[in-house]
Amino acid sequence: MDKPPKPSLSAPGLFYVRPNGDKSGPEDKEPYHVTVGNDTGAGARRLTVDVLPGSEHAVRLRRHGHCSGDTLHVTCDVDSSYNNWVNGERVLPVAAEGSRPGDTGTVRVTYTTKDGKELSARTRVVVGEPVVEVRTAAPLEDVRPGAEITAPVVVHNAGEVPVVGLGLELGSGTQEFTRQYSNCRYPQTHHGHTAVCRFPRLRIAPGGTVVLRPALRMRASAASMYGYFTQEAWALDMGPGQYGSYPKGGDAGDGPALRAEVTRGGHGRFAQRIVSTEVRLDTRADYELSDVTVHGDPGDERGVRLTVHNEGPGDPGRSARLVFEPPPGSGVVKQPMEEVDDGYFEPYCDEKDFTYVCDVGELAPGKSRTFDFTLHLGEPGTGRIALRSIEGPDVGRPDRRDPDPTDDSALVTVAP
Template identity: 55%
Template sequence: MLPLLLAGCGSVTERKSSLTAPELFYLRPYGDRTGSKTKVPFHVQAEDVGASRGSVARDHRLTVDVSGSESVVRLRTVGLGGNGPRCHGGTVRVTCELGGDYDSWADLDRVYPVAAKGSGPGDTGVVRFTFTTGDGKRMTTRTRVVVGEPVVKVRTLKAVVGVRPGADVTVPLVVRNDGEVPVKGLGLKLGSEFLDFRQRYANCRYSLRSHGGTAVCRFPGLRIPPGGAVVLRPAVRLRASRTRTYTSFSQVAWPLDSGPGRDIAVPSRGDHGDGPALKAVVTSARDTDGTFTEGPVSTAVRLDIHADYEVFGVELHGSSGVRRQLRLRVRNNGPGNPGNAIRLVFTPPPSGVVKEPMREIDVDAFEPLCDSADGTYTCPVDELGPGESRDFVFTLRLYGPGEGSVTVEDEIPSGGRRDANPGNDTAAVTVLP
């Protein structure tokens, strides 16, 4: 037996043998390789906790059977396991000889359902699974399969620019079904970065942070026919930051009966909104303009605001060979905050750099913060809110009088600050006798 596993609050729970498969799975129509790009692949897992963990004995059996549904669904077997076939049978019934732990995503031998020739969108069938342990115990489960898929897409939006600080941003939401069968129930996830939800709807759960949050909304009774679309009303409103120059919001939708797509994380907790319900109004896809995309889409939001970054000149005194500490300061005079979009570039005066800023990469392990090349040091400034500053401390061995410089520039040459006062972006670093 496996050791007992701890399960929350100090309680102890014994791990149990199990056989799992999807309750529902949509199949591509026969011979069709298009369809959803985000669908989670068919997945079967079987585990006998009483089996020896290190054993490779094939004393367990997994039987997959679609008898009675042959006109809708057939079986396909892929792979060979080591010293010969582990699975044998036909397209209606397959038996695999396995060890005590099987995962169709990891093991070499896989059996999965495909649409039968002659089947059509909307046809349904049943796939039955039986896992027999080495001592004869049996576990069973089943999957209902449907030929055709609902392919849910959301309308992409152009970047929202010129937003006044603290103003509302209206987000029109449109969802379309480009699949062969209806969407039965809709899930929707809205994410905001440095944007606040102005209205919290009753059929959505909200997980909020200090710099935005996530809303997960569900429409269990909604049906979207193939080629149909829904418009969500009222349009979602988000309040923009008063200082954050660049923000964004994201959206993704999925059929409730089959769940979110691959790599789509959906919070399981959150507080229900206290406002009215968000409603999905069915319309024709022909009545909706724009580009629709499957999976998460993000829309940039840009405030109509600039950020004035300033660097300060420094004078060092000393003869050749003397060491001096140099403190370079950069300050954001506001009113905007462009985030991690700025870097400081330091060109030393005639001298040798004997000590430079470091950052911790592990416990008691450090590396230089700045990249050095061609005699200059380029340092990430990281985020500075309006009125905040940061110092970069170097130690120099002076070679005699001379002049260097310190400047601040955008990570992206096209400009992140939209600095209205570029005259204070550069300052001299001077060594005097």
């Protein structure tokens, strides 16, 4: 019979704290995390946190919940599955008043099991934080479909202490890499569209900037009118953030090594986390509608098929809605439905004042989208279908640059 696992205590080996009184710093930073594992049974346990002698100038303690003590020694009653991200009792290291960026100290965390056994872990606390930023770029406008594009990768440390080791994730987005790097991994699950690079020996001083060379080289999409590529960087000893991650595995690239070169200053605009650059192709998307005629007498029911076709050559993504105004006197008795849950359907199109608005969705060049309605016919008459551009921050730039807007509307006619 296997022996049960022994209780364990986990705390960060290294943790950066903001200088005293400063609330800025890196976005999405992973908070100080203390956990207990494999301890069983009811009853309170004891968690003790101490600032070790000689560290008082750099670090102090801040307590929350039912804990007692002072800024150098705190004790809390906790349970056997303690996790300070979940439990109300927590003790956090903070910068001591009068400390300076670069000062360091050590905090010891001790957990006492129900049997009286003590488990301990130590955290080296550094005052100040590296704040890694990537230089942003304006959208690349009027790019020829399929053209090769290059983009610099520039990283800046806006923090108070050095970046020690750099992680980098490069995403080609709607483009394709035409140059890979021998010291980066290309995870198979991303089909060559993502590079993950590590520079464990790289140091970037506070206020310092590095340029990664050779520059990114990619081939633009042949059709996607509004594409993008991404860059993200982080300090290796901090990780990509509480909610950040990067793909694992992958083979090394078959091109030159990506190398970091220190440069003076940090010219340009920089941003934390993922920096996305838009790529806008110099192309058009010709959406077409066609007239539809249904024949019948008043009281008959007839199907009507409303089709949107993209003649190309561009793919604008999700960019348009179809607006259907039925002929006067004719009513809709059936409309397109979508399954929103297992076996449960709802109307796909929005309806207001007898007008139906249907999201066309993405429509690649040469593709069509058909919406099937059934009409209860009235007297002969004419309705209308038209395309309406989608607007809003969630759809990017929806302009199709349609070269022939005259076929963006058509007639729906009821005839004898």
